[in-house]
Amino acid sequence: MTAKGSTLVKEVRQETDATVVVLSGEVDMHQSPALHAALVDVANGRPKRLVLNMTDVGYMDSSGVGTLVELLRRVNGYKGKLALVNLSARVKSVFEITKLDKFFSIYLTEEQALNG
């Protein structure tokens, strides 16, 4: 599985000291397994900073949140940093309901995430 193996992954871009993954679409139980595999593939490259641009993610359920929790554990495991960018109010609400928002670094813009 490569990062492009998930239809939700629209772009994987290398920046200085960071890898940016642009996601688009709805993250649910149907999409999460492929997204999980794609993000693990990116994390296996051990980027110092992994930035997920979620501007175009309109929906996320608990399977999506679980996918990102698993990714966070993986990135923390090699002392990297995971940053989430531009969550919609609805997506952010799922993190808040599950009280997981406090464990993630959430930024308004990609620039802030790259410099944060």
Added chain:
Amino acid sequence: MTITGSTDSLPVVRSALARMAELEGMAAEDIHKITLAVDEALANVIKHGYGGPCDKPIHIKLEGFDEPDGRGGIRVEVRDHGRQVDPHTIKGRDLDDVRPGGLGVHIMRTVMDKVEFSCPIDGGMHLEMVKYRDGGARKPGDAGARTT
């Protein structure tokens, strides 16, 4: 509506429920909460009730209602033919434990006003969820229940 226990049905159900809830006068944020709760319920049926994606049916009934006291909203019923579980044991997990999985029931109970599981005598599980309309106000000219 009836779907199979296949995850690729989930976006279709979300779209249909969102439209139905909109027609029932639900606020946009409540429509998101209803679709999220039903999505989590269906995911639980597929994962735990049926042990994975399959062709077994899941029945979903959505009904707009107005109570005599003027409160109104949406009632959703989900009926499956999977493994039965004692309703009293269906609880959200401890959120201090940061790990994937087990969040669906917590989400359902948080975003809906009523979540009630039961075990029908002919097998499977029945789930009833209710979301009241903002302020519980009746829609002008409406009365009683409307099944969609």
